[in-house]
Amino acid sequence: MGRADERRARQRGGRRAAPKRRRSSQAGGKSRIRRLFTWKKILGTFLGLCLLGIGAFIVLYMMIDIPEGNADAKLQSNVYKYSDGSIMTRDGEVNREIVDLAKVPKKVQRSFVAAENKTFYQDSGIDLKGTARGVINTLSGKGAQGGSTITQQYVKNYYLSQEQTVSRKLQEMVISLKLDREKSKDYILAGYINTSYYGRGAYGIQAAAQAYYRIDAEDLNVAQGAYLAALLQAPSQYDWATASDTGKKLVQQRWNYVLDNMVEMGWLDQGERASLKFPVPKDPKPSAGLGGQKGYLVEAANAQLARQLVAQGAAEDYKDALALVKRGGWTITLNIDKKKQATLENAVKEQLTSKLDPKERKVDANVQAGAVSVNPKTGAIVAMYGGVDYFKHYTNNATREDYQPASTFKPVILAAAVDEGAETQSGQPITANTIYDGTSERPVVDGGTKVGFAPENEDGANYGPITVQSAMNESVNSVFAQMGVDVGMKNVLKVAGDLGMDTEKLPAVPAQTLGSMGASPLQMAGVYATLDNHGKKVTPTLIKSVEHISRTVEMPKAVGEQVISREAADTVTSVLTGVVDDGTARRSVRDNPMRNGQKVAGKTGTSDNNKSAWFTGYTPDLVTSVGLFGEDAKTHAQTPLTGATGRLPGKGRVNGGGYPAQIWAAYTFGVQSKVSEFDLETDQGAAVEPPESATPSQTPTSQEPSETPTTEEPTEEPTTEEPTEEPTTQAPTQTPTTQPPTTSPPPSESATQEPEDPIDRFGDDDR
The missing domain is CATH 3.40.710.10 (DD-peptidase/beta-lactamase superfamily)
Structure with missing residues (x-):
């Protein structure tokens, strides 16, 4: 017995203290667990993981650079217009026409911010809470769910793929942070509205404006812009021409949500907001394509542009220049007068092709017509007839040089x-x-x-x-x-x-x-x-x-x-x-x-x-x-x-x-x-x-x-x-x-x- 025990015994009247009971094995186990998971250890582990995560993120940040844009996201169509500015046709694998942000009305720009990311102009390019939720959902098999900023969505569209993986999500976050530091908000917003898919085969706001309202992006009003912004959440479901009653109700709710957010952010006057009516889009219009005379006009325009690119040193030879033209992104306004073009086509039909009957006469199948009409004061080709149809006779009879004049x-x-x-x-x-x-x-x-x-x-x-x-x-x-x-x-x-x-x-x-x-x-x-x-x-x-x-x-x-x-x-x-x-x-x-x-x-x-x-x-x-x-x-x-x-x-x-x-x-x-x-x-x-x-x-x-x-007819x-x-x-x-x-x-x-x-x-x- 130690001295302390003897002292306590004397104080209790000389009685010796009873020996302590041993704890049960169950109590011992709990004690060991408590000792293993103390709050200090838990906090230390958490901090360690955080430091490890931060270190890993720093390594990722240093290793991942802003890549070249996705090739598919760069694809554009060429747009061909009549002399009055109306669209003749488009040509290209993707219906996209990149437009400068300055051409998009300010309120239309802000309708996209109000729809997708109200803090866009203040954030650093990422939404940590939303990104974390997306990572957890991906790990748990639920798929990616919302929460991305406009910057992140642009990065996904333009720099990365659409696959739903943790590594892709982490890349998206790193690139978004870097992009936000290196580029302006206007640059990012322009990229976002030009690469997003709006339905009806339209990529980018210009193609969307034409597809839904048949106007250029620069002519959109705020109500139309809000509808296009609302579309991005569910393009197929929200397309008014094909939407169910539920879909129409949902897109109207989304449209109102966008405009209300604009009022909240001070981007839209309450009085103007109250006066806006839902802008019902026009029905889908089939693609103009290259059939009829359009194919001849497009090919002739491409050839002229390619020759000019060579002349001004933008390409080494005609072949390279033509490839540059067909890469897309060109808006080419032709001198073709819509009325004169239609009249020329009708003249050929009435005066010639309607009289041809290849079943009756074999020679009628061999008749080809070509014509070019020019304003002699300006040199403008105001009408051109290349043949019966571009897809039936590819050679342009208006430009071919193999027949004697x-x-x-x-x-x-x-x-x-x-x-x-x-x-x-x-x-x-x-x-x-x-x-x-x-x-x-x-x-x-x-x-x-x-x-x-x-x-x-x-x-x-x-x-x-x-x-x-x-x-x-x-x-x-x-x-x-x-x-x-x-x-x-x-x-x-x-x-x-x-x-x-x-x-x-x-x-x-x-x-x-x-x-x-x-x-x-x-x-x-x-x-x-x-x-x-x-x-x-x-x-x-x-x-x-x-x-x-x-x-x-x-x-x-x-x-x-x-x-x-x-x-x-x-x-x-x-x-x-x-x-x-x-x-x-x-x-x-x-x-x-x-x-x-x-x-x-x-x-x-x-x-x-x-x-x-x-x-x-x-x-x-x-x-x-x-x-x-x-x-x-x-x-x-x-x-x-x-x-x-x-x-x-x-x-x-x-x-x-x-x-x-x-x-x-x-x-x-x-x-x-x-x-x-x-x-x-x-x-x-x-x-x-x-x-x-x-x-x-x-x-x-x-x-x-x-x-x-003489008036005699010759024998030869x-x-x-x-x-x-x-x-x-x-x-x-x-x-x-x-x-x-x-x-x-x-x-x-x-x-x-x-x-x-x-x-x-x-x-x-x-x-």
Whole structure:
């Protein structure tokens, strides 16, 4: 017994204390548990875990960087608009168009904040409570549930995937914190509203505004913005067009919740709030797609934009530039006038395609039409017809360059003659009144030497002595073949290139005078637009303006410098009015009841073996080139148009003065109500009073010209094929047996009169 015990015993009267009882084993166990889980140990463990978690988070924060944006979240569509700003179509894998936040009205911006994250402008980018709840729910198998900030939702949409895992949630939190520190709130909000999914296949607020209200994001009002913000909670359930009664009730509640929050935050006046009515969205509209003419327009616009990107150094070559365009994000406004486009499409249908019957006539399946209409003062392409349907015939007939422009090239020869001040072989200036020998198959000569080229006139018609004006009216091949040599074929091709044709690699041979090179309606519209614009170069342009969130593209000017003299351009225009009023286009254009006195210049053309037929014509305000092309529906080889529609007289040729001119007239007179006149500075051609007498030129001839044009039909088809021998301007090795050039006799009275109407003579109205 110890001393303390003895002391206590003495104090109790000398009685010894009873021994203590041992605790039970159960009590001992509890005591050990208490000793193991003391509050100090629990607190220490908690603090240790917190420190461990903080340490782990610090490591994560240091290891995880803000990644590159998710490729799918970057995908955008390209948006194509008519000249008036209305949407034509979209093209791309994802219906998204990124818009700058500055274009979104402030109240609409704040409606998203009120709907999703009222503390957005004050928080650090994350909601710890909501994130913790999300992690716990994920671990327990309940899935992620709410609580994310706008920053976190943007990070999930743009930088991460949609998978529901703890690691993804932790990444989201770390990236959100970093993003909030490195970027502005406006940057994050813009990213959020541009990447979110709104239903109806619309990604981003711009696509959503179009999908639900058919307006741009910049035109949304606060009520509409609140609806789009409400949609984000459940896009499918809240789409008014497909929602159940319950869904409609829920979205209205959500809409009210958003607006009430805006009032609470001081972003919306209570009076304005009370006046707002639920903005019922429009019904879904099918995607415009690329069917019909839209595909041709989109592809042509993409090509023009790609060429411009290469020109300004944004891409190394055309292939890379086109890939950049198709990556998306472009808003491209075209010069296409909606009314003119519809009228052109209708003109082709009424004048041509409605008359084709491939089941009745095999050739009808081979008829392709293309057309381009240009404003000559601005260069704007206001309408384009590429084919029957983009998904039925992918080649754009308006831009293809594989068919001969035929006699529509003849005005280029005359333009070169006047611009160069050229003379005939005998030294006479070439004017509208110069007389040439119009005998069919007359050999072309240069300095008294035959050059190995003797083109046939259509149907072998012989015109004898004929003025340049009449030769243009009747499209006399022999006259313009000789004129091309008189001017010099290098000069002719140079002027053709200056006017807009692709002549750089063409050989300077007389056969080119028949338009034997390839050309497109687009090119020919540009050539004639330059003539219409008094010789100032017009480069037809499809694109009016281009917008991209990260690029600036300036389109080049469509109207350039003077490439031929005004006198030359105006002389050709004056002469071409005769083609309409007294020549091969008179039936379809001059006599059209819709003309109403409108001044018109133009030229027809029919190529070798009737594989193409053209009419390119213009008024002072509008130039349109229409081409018809024979293309085998299966092999795509060039084939004759002869016999198409089964309604053609005579030999059944499809001539430029027929369907092409009819399409041109139906379109042009259908869109031009104001009658206008050409302002010409020339004293030549059909548009001015002719002089009392014309001085005949000393044109070399190989045979005595006939006194009057023959009216007999030839036994052979007309041809513009090049001669079997290579044309040459070299002097022959032997002295020619023909006599030196002599002066053509002055035309007799019968020869100078207008030839018989070719409608009566040949059963058609074109050369």
